[in-house]
Amino acid sequence: MKNLKLLFSSFLLLSSLSMFAQQTIRGKVTEKATGEPLPGVSILIKGTIKGAETDFDGNYVLNDVKPSDVLVFSFIGQKTQEVSVGSKVNISIQLEEGGQILEEVVIVGYGVQKKSRVLGNAVRVNAEDIKDVPVPSVDAALQGKAAGVQVIQGSGLAGSANVVRIRGISSISAGGDPLYVIDGIPITQDYFLAGDSNGQNNNPLAALNQNDIESIEVLKDAAAAGIYGSRGANGVILIKTKRGKKGLKFSFNSSSSFSKPTYTPNIMNNRQLLEIYQEAWENDGHTGLADLPRDISWTDALNTNTNWVDLVTKTGVSSRNAFSVNYGNKKLKAYANLSYDDTESFIVNDEYQRISGRFNIDYNILDNLKVGLNTSLSKGIYKQVNINDTWRNAQSFTLPFYSPYQANGDLDNTFPNPLVELQYRDRRNEEVRTINAISLDYEPIKNLYLRGTVSMDYMDFRTFYWESREVGRINGVVENERNTYASVTPTFINNYNTNLTASYLWDVNDQNSFNFLLGTEYQRSTSQYYKFYDVDSNLGYINSDAPLYKNSEDLVKYREYTGQSTYSFASYFGRVKYTFDNKLDLMALARVDGSSRFGENNRYGFFPTVSAAYDFSKEKFITNNETISRLKLKTSYGITGNSAIGNDSRFGAYSIPNSGTFYLGEQYQSIIRLENPDLKWETAQTFDVGLELNFFDDRIETELSAYYKKSKDVLLDLFQVPSAGYGERLWVNAAEVENKGVEFNLNSKNIVTDNFTWTTNFNIAHNTNKLVSLGGVSPDLLEGGFNDTRVIEGQPIGTNYLVRFSRVDPTDGLPIFLDKEGNETKTFDLANRVSTGSVIPDATGGFGTKFKYKNWGLDADFVFTIGGNIYDGFAKRSLGTFIDGDNSSNVRTDIYDRWRNPGDTSNPRVFWDHTQVDGLSSVWQYNHTGFLYDASYLRMRNISLKYSLPNKFLEGSFLNSLMFTFSGTNLVTWTKYPGGDPEIARDFQYQRDRNLSPNVSYLSVPQAKTFTININATF
Template sequence: MKFHLRNPIPWYQIMRITFIQIFLLAVLSSMAYSNTINAQNVLDKKVTLSLSNMTLQDVLNYLQKNDNVKFIYSNNAINVNQQVTVNAVNQPLKTVLDQVLKTNGISYEVLKDRIVLGKLATAETTVNYADVKAATPITGKVVDQNGQAVIGASVLEKGTTNGITTDINGNFKLNVAGPSSVLVIAYIGFNSQEVAVGDQTALTITLVENVKSLNEVVVVGYGTQKRGSVTGAISSVKAADLQDQQLTRIDDALKGRTAGVNVVQSSGAPGSAPTVRVRGVTSINNSNPLYVIDGVVVDGGLDLVNPNDVESIDVLKDAAASIYGSRGSNGVIFITTKKGKQGPPKVSYNGYVGWQGPVSKPELVNATQYATLRNQSLTNDGKAALFANPSALGTGTNWQDEIFSNSAMIQNHNLALNGANDKANYYTSFGYLDQKGIVMPEISNYKKFTFTVNTSYKAKKWLTVGENFTYSYVRSRNNLNTNSVFGGPLSSALNLDPITPVTINDINAQPNASTYINNSANIIRNAQGLPYGISNYVSQEITNPLAYTQTQNGNYGYATNLLGNAFVEVEPIAGLKLRSQISAKQAYYGNESFTPIYYLNSSTSNLSNTSFYRENDRNLSWNIDNTATYSRAFGKHNFTALIGTSAQKQSGSGIAGTFIGLPVNTFAEASANYTLANVNKIANGFDNQPYTLASTFARLTYDYDGKWLFTGIIRRDGSSKFGSNNVYGVFPSGQVGYVMSKESWFPQNSFVNYFKLRGSYGIVGNEMSLNPFQYTATIGSGRNYIFGNPETVYVGYSPNAPSNPDLQWEETRSANIGFDATFLNNLTVTFDIYRKLTKGMLQTVQLPAYAGFAGQPSANIGDMENKGVELNLGYNNKIGQFSYNIGGNISYNHNEVTYLGSQINFFTVGSVQSSNYEIGRTAVGQPVGAFYGFQELGTFKSQAEVNAYTSSTGALIQPNAKAGDFKWQDVNNDGKIDASDRKYLGNPLPTFTYGVNLSANYKSFDLRLFGQGVWGNKIYQAYRRLDIASANYPVAALNAWSTENPTSNYPRLSDADPNNNFKNPSNFYLQSGAYFRIKTLQVGYALPSTFLKKADIQRARIFLSSNNLATITGYKGYDPEISGGIDMGIYPQARTFMVGLDITL
């Protein structure tokens, strides 16, 4: 019979959804064409409103919200704070505008569907050009950094009231006094700019966006706020920051760009996910932040998002995260995808092709040097030398050169269509990424396809419907066993001797010829039939990496993700919005692998049966969120109230099977279905325990005159992970702000333009460390008993561990004080000081054996503290046709475990071969995973120094040591070296993280430079196999102590190593992990508009770019960017050179 395990992916469902999305897109596109509103229709629109003694700003906001009208104006041109009164019942909009605007000296003009406001010309303000003989006519155009027209920008002759606003094409015409005149151009969200007229008569003025504008909108959870109203600590990355970055994962966009967010790419393997920490490690368990994509909570899975589809990333770092209650203690990261831009449909393409290679490699000895050092190690132990003539071996094999590629290809292509008008908004995109790995590309590669559709439609002025849908498919190979000393290409390249050849031409000429002869049928051969070399000196899992690769060919993993949400938003009365959203994420993932018959060495082989493994899993999560938001203004009092409910459920299942003894020896053959006896098939499956969460929440935001700010949040979560005595948790927070610069007493000068103080305190939780039903007592088997005569084994069952009905979330209390400021109009500063105290970290309780339980229960016991400082700086300016933007951020974080309970003093972290000692500990008073070991004080330069190292009683502290051995510090001064002489040696977590960026534009050319780094951490270099004395050596070993080199602090070589010079975990293996890396260097050129117009192209830009161009570091391994600080052969990040094209039609 045939045994089928694959659960077919429901492609018909995917295609049906895709067809519906495309059909909806086409319908909405046609609506966009058919709903163009001319100016007369806008002014004829009937409106009803009655407002007394309100600011003009309030009236304009009311009309925009309730009558679907858009106003464009500059605060430099009109006073929106003046008090107005208006009463109109079913009157044309023109009548209302005449009453409100013209009577207050404000003009208006309808441009398409927008109303541009400006200063009304009067007898006093109108220049009589007949009397100005030297009047100079100036024409010009105002555009943004992408070359798009800026409509309604204010153009004012400096020192006068002579001015105008730009039209629908961004054009203006203005008569000025003469060549000495200076024009001041201003528009909301952009930096104002001054341009000297001189002898110019036609100007093109590019406004630089103020990315830290107070009107910038940030996501705060179940809604948005303007940055000027924000009271919490929120970092943001906008599309403008990403548009020129070549990212394969959206996580990377946060690296070095946001203070307080540390992103560590702990593997350079294609598609690998980084480790993200917001304000430090918050728990000894799970410290991952919560991810929310377009309002949908997702567990990781950011791989499904195409970075080119991202509009913004906002990070809640403080108590504001309490809006997500029991899941907010590690921070909340919001990812908002792009929507359509106002106007007709636009097609855009962004793509690049590049080549990758390693940045650096550890320096290892060659064959001659290896043989010399092996002889030295053996003779130091009193044994005979192994190699009679080392120099005859030459340089031998450089295994790193054999496994690394300097031309691994990467290509990324993205095609998007978007558009919008007053009724419809649509955005759709297709993405394709193909990346080869720089280590053995045959078994290290990654492909991803993405498809996104975002649409919304305003059916009525009070009703909006919409949806967001994303599909992704990933197929990857990553069978390298990286960051492990137990085999795989990287570990083998670092440890395999350089004497062994890549392939063998003459078996009989090899010193281990019998190995090849006895295993001739099973040794791995290359395409020409030559056997791969097998070491005669190094064994165990350290094998020829090219032969190993042949045993992994074809093996792959896959993941299919569908993420979607649909929403309905109703505004029954002015200011009240009711929103209901349902969302779901469906994931299918699995892998297939084949194990052939092979012989790699005496320790690593499979000589019995082939096997084929196939696994298919799926996971489903859904959310239903309902919110009601009410906004109202009473004079200078403004408030927004939010209440809502949320429900979430997750479930998963999987099935796997192993086929044993297939009559094939390749993956391609094995992946076909075979008829096998049942005894040759092993199947298993699982169903995850479902997880549910039910929540209610509320938020009140209030401000008085935009000066005094307050935000209060409360959330109540009920989770299936909590014990019966703690089913529900309540998470409150409060935030306040004070805009001092709005006070009348605040100095009104050009130096300090804006200054806001902020403070927050709240309680957030971390339930992500818990597993479903962890609080209950489960029953396990295997507790067997023997009874009777004859004796019979009976299967026994008993509780695994006692229940704990008090089990609950880990709780973090977060406090923050900071300020936002703007200086000299162009310099922005954000500063924060914070403290996070985590209480009740989950850990096991040690029970005595007589309690009768096989396992240990979980309880909330441990505490941890993080405290730190963050600083963000940004400066932008324009000098003539040259504009630039400089930004930087730096963060300081101190992590410390403060309590682990009364039963335990520490947890061990990491280990090395041939040693009973751990590498690190998580202990009270120390950071998580602090390095722990012996302190070497240099080498004994002579036997006299060994004899002089004595205790207070005169006894030798290291009686077995010899000259050239390490001198170990006697930490406890007991006169001997043992386990109690270990100490804390360093911190694997960086003390400081920082990033700098520079962007510059001159005419059609642009430059982008971005770098980031860390400081204050250590790395434990552990990739040499200490249990294999003959493993290859680093070049530093050439300086090992010897009688000819008696001053060296590199210990003498010895296979026996009686002093444990190499086997002891010690500061000898610690190196500084500090680095600065140029992440991106890019030069672009925008093709001339005169050329593009002929081809009906709006924008086209070509660029040359490099990622990871250079790294400044003292670390001698592959890559200093290592999560956890222990390097056992990490897959390094690639240096990439790319050429690409951006084009918009």
């Protein structure tokens, strides 16, 4: 995309050859404060789009300039300067910090545009904001930075995936995540490659090194995302990697981090817990000492106090190192990076190691022909533990009066002992990924740019699992029947993409110009998956090489399954943009998308968008206005789609009768599902208005937007009615969802002096979401998964659906509920569930502040969430309500506030047995509003202190710059939620969970509190 911009520039130089008396201007641009050369400064001839850009040393050459021209120098973060050419041939200037950032060039789908001319709603985060603070996944850098972009960071587990929601949730069963496009390639984005294994979903961005990122752009509305057609409905995230610039520059970045959980479980020790047990025992009318689980004696219990949480957590130590080279001359520009990251989380045995390399090259074959190559190769090794067996059990079912070891010294495996998981099982994912693209840019005639790209995103993803036969050790002896088990589950995904675009610029005259784009794209992605396993009585496998798969002879020995699945997209798109007098922009675009996923009757969809913007900044009433410096209005309407559904869901299917199983010696095949020839994308119609308003010479920039988004034919992945007999789910286009919201963004430069600058930013977004219709489908058919949220017509998506808790009966400490009509009842009946809370907050946002004093910088970023609910899915156990025999759980210290004597009105009493609550058939069904909490929180996401060594120290050394950054992540959080970290991304089972239940917690792994020191050197 960057190439295109360069092309534009070179085209401009060429195109003006035949014009009037012209001259060549050279010069150098430096930064006023530091005197350092500024690369990448844009130099435009005023009133035109002709110009040049400075190289690494700040030099530029601009041909064909008329004496009457005025040059406009602009650069991000610097004040724009205008210089009349006159007779000068050398114009060197110094730019002052604090200028407007409007002239930034931003990526749009299939091209670039000047930010001031962008019609859509897009937000950009630059390399500068990403590089210094390690984030678990690069999209985390968006958190709190863009109004209407809700980023819920994956937990503190190494390498976990974020949940990103743009402008609310409009999908139910289909993927609600935005489309990720890296350097123009829609990447493989499968969160469920390894299911919900080990406490998290797969992160599609895991292979990406944050040092490689040039910018991340979020396309929010139809005007911006519309060009992505059937995949644009939930927004698009464009990630651009760094490319070579002129000059030679080396850069080295190294960081070390230490992390702890943001929340340490407040659970009881042995004596505290025994006290609760005894109280529950007596509450239920028993006498004597309570029966302890596993027939443990009271003496042993009183003398054993194991801190299980300590045994499964630690201080995570991480290091990241990256070395990059930039080289550029007139013909060749290259960027190369090699990095090695080793990230440990605070959970024992949870570690992500990644080595990655990238090589991006641009070569000008001819003046009008350029070839570009991106290639990246990475290998990630993710050592995991089962979060249930460690983090969760350590604070729940593994009680403090259990000892990790038996008398004979063996690990005690007669209860869920976390050490069994840590010592006798080994889990690992390995991902080798390479994303490659070759592109050709050609300008056959003036103003016509052709671009062709071929790309491949290849992923080799393998899940390994080992379990030692020691797991089954009984009384010091390993069970004879027990074997060591090892399995490998490889998935190979080949994702090809080709696209071809032609764009034509037509400057009719000084005032009127057109920009046409026509393009086509074809994508095909094939996944092959297998599972192999082996069992062996040897003790070999643990931590040894992978089983089976290495050895071709064994390849089919124990093959559990194999399969392949493919999807393809064929698309045609066009865009026309008209600009009048740099004031009015009109744009119309359309995309026709066909996909193999859509049923026969709906193979191709049509997705049009229109938009308009008017910039009043040059009108008299603004130019004469002291306060307002910019006023721009924009609006758009468009139709986009979401096609994140199963590849084969449209097909009617029978099982293939060759799976090696027979009945009475005969093969069998069985119906799986009926054909759905009507299956198609879900459709979102979005209407958007925006107002950009700047004050005081752009010292204060604001943007206010409002949108209305109606999603129809929303995809539902239904359980089929069990009496229909089909086991498999059925995809149908049925529901209708409405999202509306407002977003506000404010950036201000509070103080700008030579030595000191202070800038702040603030954004907030409010979204309301309503399920208009489920299309006649019973909400129960959408149930499933771990979480007790559901979809109810007229309510927001992801409504908590719970029995209402009213109060405690002060006479006996029993809970009193409300029935459907609101009458108090002591009977717990799931039929009394009502829609109560919502997992969707009222508002989300962030604010940040940056101070810069000479060579020092201090940045702080905050994120917040207002309103919405968190449902604590484990509180039914951890708030001590039921002991329930052998399944008893540890409890949280919050339980101290409970009913103990008649007259107490706090929390309900503790129970020995769940049947004490009338109507409760199982403790797992005890979900009620007593465990529903306000989800509001304010979190200091990041604070960092930077120091750049002054130039005078570096003179004479080989270094160009040297910068130290000390940062802290998640150091402080203000929340009313007592059950853990209020920012929850758990191990979702299905896409629907990701969409509907982000704020349902079940002993979820908290975020990490991290301290980092970072060194960045360039030379």
